[in-house]
Amino acid sequence: MSETAATPPAATSSAQQQIEEARRLVQAAQFDAASALLIQLLTGDLTAGESADALYTLAVARRYGNDVDGALRTLDELVERESDHSRAYQERGHAYLALNRPEDAAAAFAKALELNPGLLASWKSLANLHKLLGNTEQAAFAAAQVSYLAGLPRELAAVTDLMHDGKLYKAEKLCRHFLQQNPHHIEAMRLLAEIGVRLRVYDDAEFLLESCVELAPDNQRARSDYLAILNRKGKFEQAYEQAKQLYAGDPDNPIHKLSMANALTGLGRTEEGLAMYRDCLDRIPNRAGVQVMIGHALKTLGSFDEAVDAYREAYRLKPDYGDAFWSLANTKTYEFTDEEIAQIEREENDASISEDDRIHLCFAAGKALEDRHDFDRAFEFYARGNELKRRQLGYDPDKTDAMIEAQIDVCTPELFEQRGQLGFDCPDPIFIVGLPRAGSTLLEQILASHSLVDGTMELHNILGLAQRLRGRSAERESKYPQILRDLEDSYFERFGRQFIDDTRVYRGGAPFFIDKMPNNFLHIGLIRLILPRAKIIDARRQPMACCFSGFKQLFGEGQDFTYGLDAIGRYYRAYMRLMDHWDDVLPGFVLRVQHEDVVEDLESQVRRMLDFCGLPFEQSCLEFHKTKRTVRTPSAEQVRQPIYASGLDQWQNFDSHLDPLRAALGEDLLARYPLDADTGAVSADRAPSAS
Structure with a gap:
């Protein structure tokens, strides 16, 4: 896990030594001396971290020295420099208590805990304040957190604090050391898993939490965290099973009810999930967060x-x-x-x-x-x-390029010739792949309007299988896709059958269903090997329009490549390179559907897709906006309206800012999608679509 953790701290500086001396003065009740030392120190050349430590310690010294207004001014300066400084808000809470402002104090402690839920002093103060203010359930919740944190071994309390303050290297090192002395300590394993989640090493985290649940089936915190990682990885049915166990054990617990609501919505049982969200709304401290879930x-x-x-x-x-x-x-x-x-x-x-x-x-x-x-x-x-x-x-485009090159190197015509008929013989799945914001939701809505097709969601199953084939730990070299050459023949059918079995929970009664996970374009070779009769549609959009639309989108999870014009342009090039490869080695396996063509001539493209999928034409596919179904993507409201062309050239309103994107895409790629000189739209004489 630690390969992605922060760099170890450097040796103690002279400024840090003076801050430590000021803290000793505070402990000795020499508040004026501590303040004078810190004020002098702050006139010097300090790092951002040293300035924050000095300001925080100065605020504490001033409050203890009965200069509460001065403490608050110091804290204002601190949060202006470092808005996520949890202890600054905790100290602000103490200052408001000294001024007998309980509601302001409660808000400050709540903010501190939003940033760092490991602050025991804030939970204690908040429990007392909620009791004073008559907030019975919130007081009980805070008291439960006090009980939990107070019961932790000293080392794990420190791990909790370090982790929530973002000091992941220190937290991981201390937690691993504790586990060496206390093997299979459930709370230590759970905390190490939480550190793993923050480092985005999700497989390690899942393994640790699964072990926790097996070793301590009654540990609700471990099971709740296990449920959360399963949800994050798209394993919604497994998450639902964990949620049921939590809920059955304590049905009045609003946190368990919230977990159950999340699991139900993950499974597509949205109306049931909505009812549970509403039921626990007034019993959760973060009511605003629950309101957003209700909105979703x-x-x-x-x-x-x-x-x-x-x-x-x-x-x-x-x-x-x-x-x-x-x-x-x-x-x-x-x-x-x-x-x-x-x-x-x-x-x-x-x-x-x-x-x-x-x-x-x-x-x-x-x-x-x-x-x-x-x-x-x-x-x-x-x-x-x-x-x-x-x-x-911290997205690394070099890793994406290496991943693409590995697919091209391994997935050759020879591989498919030797192993292409070993998969599960099932025609049910229709995969829609491509880049985000390329029109895939529209294609899904069109096809899901057919009486023989179920729309589902962006299923994580293929991504999960690829991750399993890579190997569990991020610290070891990936085995995938190279492992596709060496797997025993029987695995290909087994994996295909497992995909069909595991996705059945998301389907209705139609013979075909859609998996709209765009990132599956990376794994078309794997899909071909395990499900040779699957259909794959590549939703494609003019590169400038597609990339800038992705740049404007804040994604809930994944799509790390979209947060920079150069990064997203480079990713689009990599995507095109891989899709060209699939066209070369698997001719006819992928149907390319250009978004601009769908907007320009809907019926022709609908008939083309239905023919590719072996489906008879139905008028309902042209009237897709009338179809009543759940849609869980940013385009959910748009695809419930008739098709519109106004979004095709929106990127041109920002043209003067997009030179980095053009440079990353390259003239050769853009030449495949020439723009009409008069209208700015994608020209009708662009290079013909593949397939």
Whole structure:
């Protein structure tokens, strides 16, 4: 796990030694001396971390020295520099308590715990404050957290604190050391798994949590975390089984009810999940978060106006809640009011908001201003949000290129000639692949409007199989796709049959079903080997339009390559290179459908897709917007409307900002999609589509 963790800390600096001396002075009740030392230190040349430590310690010294107003001013300066400093908000809570401002104190402690749920002092104070303010259930919840944290071994309490403060290297090292001394300690294993999730080493985390549940089946925290990682990996049926066990053991627990709601919506049982969200709404401390979940469920069901009401209620409860504003923007059809735009910009300009809220607010502001035709300012917000998200993720395009080259190297005509008839002989699945924002949701809605086809969702099963074939640990060299040459013959049929069995839960009664996971384009060779009769449709869109649409989109999970114009352009090139390879080695296996062609001549493209899938023509496929079904992607509201052409050239409003994208795509690739000189639309005489 630690290969992706942060670099170990450097030796203690002179400034850090002076901060430690100030802390000793505070412990000795020499508050004025500590303050004087820190004020002098802050006039020097400090690193950002040293400045934050000095300001925090100065605020503590001032509060203990009865200069509470001075402490609050110091904390204001600290959060302006470092908005995610959890202890700054905890200290602010203590300062408000000293001023007898209990409601402000409760809000400050809640903010501290939002950033770092491992702060025992904040939970203790919050439990007492909720009791004082008459918030019985919230007081009980806080008291339960106090009991849990107070019962941890000292080392694991430190691990919890370090982890939530983002010091993952230290947290992992300390946790592993504890496990060496205490093998199979459930809480240590659970915490190590949580560190793994934060490092995005999901397979290691799943393995640890599965072991926890086997060793301690009554440990609700471990089972709840196991459920969460299963949901994250798209293993919704397994997640549902874990949720049922939690819920059956304590049906009045609102957290378990929330987990059950998440599992139900993951399975596509959205109406049942919605009812459970509503049932636990008033019993969860994060009511704004539950309102957003309610909004998502309503949007999936097509209840647009009710979804909007839920999102608006979420930002009413938490005015800086970026996810609420982005969820409104992400309907793609909502029009922000002047007051809402002003609030978004005001909150985004507040130095104290969390980075995640700032990212969501930037993308929301970009969409709102784009709709107002203020394109330059819209791009500023899009670019800021993308840069912040890119820093969080650390996407490496070289790894993508290596992955593409491995597929090309392994998946040769000889491989398919030797092993191409070993898979499971089943014609049921229709895979729609491509890049995000390329029109795949529209194609899914069209095909799912056919009486013989079930629409499902973006299923994770093929991605999960590829991950299993790579090997469990991210610290070892990947075995996939090279393993496709060496697998025993029987595995190909077994994997194909398992895919059909595992996806049955998402289907209705139709003989065919759609898997709309776009990233499956990376694994077309694997699909061909395990399901040789599957149909694959490549949803493609003009590269400038597709890439910029992805750049404007804040994705819930994955698609790390979209947060930079150069990165997404390079990824599009890699995608085209691999799709050209599939066309060469598997001619006729993939049908290419160009989004612009669908917009220009819907019926011809519908007939073309139905012919490819071996389906008779049905008028309902042309009237796809009338089909009642759940849709779980950003385009959910758009595909419930008749087809429109207005989005084809939206990228051109930002043309002056897109030179980095053009350079990354390259003239040779763009030449395959020439634009009409007069209209700017994709020219009708572009290179013909494959298949």
